[in-house]
Ligand SMILES: Nc1ncnc2c1ncn2[C@@H]1O[C@H](COP(=O)(O)OP(=O)(O)OP(=O)(O)O)[C@@H](O)[C@H]1O
């Protein structure tokens with residue numbers, strides 16, 4: 001069996017604004033294998049979030065196709081797509097997308113709501129919050145948390161379903177360097193011990209290690225960067 005977990009074939013995304021067409025993502029092809037730890041860097045507006053959203057089945061490509069665990073996303077209807085996404089993909093949003101009326105623990109449990117969750121799941125959600133350093137903030141709602149703390153709730157939520165693929169859009173964007181390192185240590189541990197595949201958009205190149213795969217996005221195009229030395 002192939003160990004490719006996510007494949008993009010000639011994926012483009014166009015936005016129409018009046019008479020202008022913006023090529024936010026322009027003919028991107030990419031393969032991610034089990035256990036890959038891959039970064040995407042690139043300037044603001046280059047299409048990184050647009051690309052990640054399509055990989056996370058949150059929006060559809062204008063052209064091309066995305067295949068995850070051997071399944072073509074365009075063959076799913078919206079309901080199937082949302083079930084598939086919940087089961088297989090952990091998504092960390094640039095803007096966190098936490099639900100303001102729920103506390104940290106409830107936010108982490110959100111992806112489990114459709115199928116229902118058990119006491120063990122609640123314990124796991126707590127453990128995840130402890131693991132990301134939020135043991136003292138479990139009952140706080142997002143507006144009672146700092147930006148960095150919200151980000152860590154969003155991280156814990158991405159892990160709750162134990163997905164094999166995690167897509168992260170600036171996962172350390174609001175964290176100081178020490179907290180950022182802790183988060184990356186945790187991501188790398190999941191990657192090493194559980195073979196979770198990571199695709200991470202970041203501006204913080206300090207977290208990129210020698211040997212990591214790095215792609216650069218520019219004007220919607222993706223190119224492989226020789227790894228940092
Ligand atoms: N819904 C939309 N409608 C029209 N244009 C959009 C839309 N979403 C994004 N764009 C445009 O597409 C391009 C890519 O945006 P995207 O959010 O993917 O950039 P990015 O690389 O994630 O930037 P950043 O580093 O600032 O987060 C930008 O020019 C943006 O203005």
Ligand SMILES: [Mg+2]
Nearest residue numbers: 048049050094
């Ligand atoms: Mg972005």
